[in-house]
Amino acid sequence: MDGNTNKSEYILSCENISKAFGGTQALKGVQLHVKPGEVHALMGENGAGKSTLMKIVIGLYKQDTGTMEFDGKPYQAKGPVDAINCGISMIHQELNPEPHLTIAESIFLNREDTNGILLNKKKQNERTQKILDDFGFPYPATTLIRDLKLADVQMVEIIRAVSTNAKMIIMDEPTSSLDDQETKHLFKTIRDLKAKGVAIVYISHRMAEIYEICDHVSVFRDGEFIGEGELNEITNEDLIAMMVGRKVENLFPKVDCPIGDVVFKAENLTGDGFENISFEVHAGEILGFSGLVGSGRSETMKAIFGLDPATSGKMYLNGEEITVKDPADAIKKGICMVNEDRKNFGLCLHRSIRENISLPNLPARQKGILLNQAREKKECEEYSKLLTLKAASIEHSAFSLSGGNQQKVVIAKWIMAGPKLLIMDEPTRGVDVGAKAEIYTLMCKFAAEGMAIIMVSSELPEVMGMSDRIIVYNEGHISGEFMREQIVNGSVTQEDILSKAFGV
């Protein structure tokens, strides 16, 4: 860093921070300098050390070497509460709300209003209401968290952070579960915070967002500090090259392959959150589903996979009518699904990579009543290699992997099942740029082998870059359908898809 003669220029400065876990060196002498009122992007692939550094900043981990300074004073948080008291709040990627609390209780958690020892709920609710009104948040303070939409829960977290008079807020992938409109609202909030002089450390894998909202960027790779700079001076390509250490030629390496017969057909599917859904998907085709979060896309997919069966309508697989009563049934028939919620529906985090990959594939890998573990091991290794899984051993727990590699484990498990129809709900959520491109390449490869793939995604560039055909949802109905040619020749743009998604 040049020109660090004037330390007070920064609200937070971290110098030469190192941290090892067991034999893994997670951070190697990294630095970070954040100015007040700045939105500072922290970028790097999964496993680059961003989260580790942030956890050190809020006191969840203690660094092995290095010093930090916050607000002009030496700083070392003993834990998140201490960090909040010092003026640093973090909004985690996986929101951890207490669903049974009210908004007021959630915002004043750990610092409740009291009359001596009893809670003063009335005062607390009034104070909260005032804060909510200031933010233009349209719910009463007594609303239960569980009655809020995900985006609003996140808003509550932000409001809580602001209400603690935070001087710096760390946001770890804040938009990963938000739709475009909600993201816009979040950005407005961030700009307001910025105007008040609050510094934001913004972690995200979405390039467009980084350029839209952030001022400055620091890039990490493999636990090392690679560089920093003003975003308006760094091109997209350079930034990606800094992150992955090489040029990613094509963000969406879509390969066109011959499209075959109809594999799966839905006719008037109706269920909780969707109505009269009819569509077909062919062998070799990647069918994209676009729409706002909560528009019924995921619900439709869950119905097809039997997680939450449809109330009416017909489904056909290879021309034969089928019913799917539960996921076991779906898997047996050749329908597999990568769930959007990896942590809750994708992995048993504390079991090994091998056990996770083979979980749905055990029946075929038995010798009598015992498992053929030698074969299981061999095949799991093959599939993890096929998916370029980066793990020292498949016997390690899934917990030890980065988000992108965890997603590869989930995909490996379904590819091993050899599905006819593979449903991928948000296949690249929380996955870094390098791994994203790898997952896209694999999708094309599987399609070329004759698999039918349904991809549900909230990221428009992804849907537009990867789909042979796009179906757009609006409030539980199909509101539009576009072909790849229309996108390639430019006759259909992002705006067209968005307007269908908004039902215009």
Next chain:
Amino acid sequence: MANSPKVGQISKQDKMRQLMGQYGIGVVLLIMMIVIAFMEPRFLTLDNIINVATQISINGLLCYGLCICITTGGIDLTVGAQLALTSCIIGQTMTNWGWPAFMAILAGVAVATAFGFINGCLIAKFNMFPFVVTLSMQLVIRGLSQVITGGKAVMITNEWFAKIYSGKFIGIPMPIIIFIIVTIIMYLMLHWTRFGRYIFAVGGNVNAAIASGVSRFWVLVGTYTISGLLAGLAAMIYTSKTGAAQSNIGVGYETDAIAAAVLGGTSFAGGIATIPGDVLGIFIIGLIYNGMNMIGVSSYFQSIVKGLIIIGAVMLDMVMNKNNH
């Protein structure tokens, strides 16, 4: 175990810590044996070791049942009462109704298995908390055993039946043989079958398990049924040992079984357990009793010491494994 060591250059200190994390409980067992042997040389005689092994067979079988229930994220508090009910059925049918010993055992074990099945159905079908279901069911089962015997002890004089405890096969007491066979079967079941994997999956993340085609219902029903079956077998050994069926036996036996499972690395968070770990836990609990009896600690103090050792051992385990998270 899920927390296997990471690769790369590992410092000596980390290596030591990992070793302790994986085998910490074994070390505890070893230290205990050395301390007790130092205080009482008779402790390490073959006779005494066989004696311990015989005594732990009952708790051992119960522990395996508890272990798989805990691993699915549940608990089975009925095992103590199951012990009493099976014992009463065996005594009643054999002594008072004149059934052959084999049939009596079959009836007793079958009833225990059936109650395990009922536990599993209540938990899996109606989504009731395992703690509540089994806490209530143990009252039902205990009451039933009192109804059967009218609260009185039933003597069993059948010699063949007494041999289940006192008999030997190639010089090894029958309870040890049974314990070894069950241990092998449980090991294969948990670590080498589909069902075992499903137990880990359901306990590790039930939603992910269901989304991978695992039937939560059958896994839970199977698990509690096996726990019932094992409690029935334990009751058979116990009844053979005492030569009498009583409705007040087995009180608090679930505590020792849970303790052994937890010492053996079974996680109350679900999804983590190993049978070899359980074996170590079972031996530690057995040694606490045997060792303290031999060095003449009063049973009042034994209870205190047992509690403290369990807390200490689990704490050690947590501290040693902290770095893996």
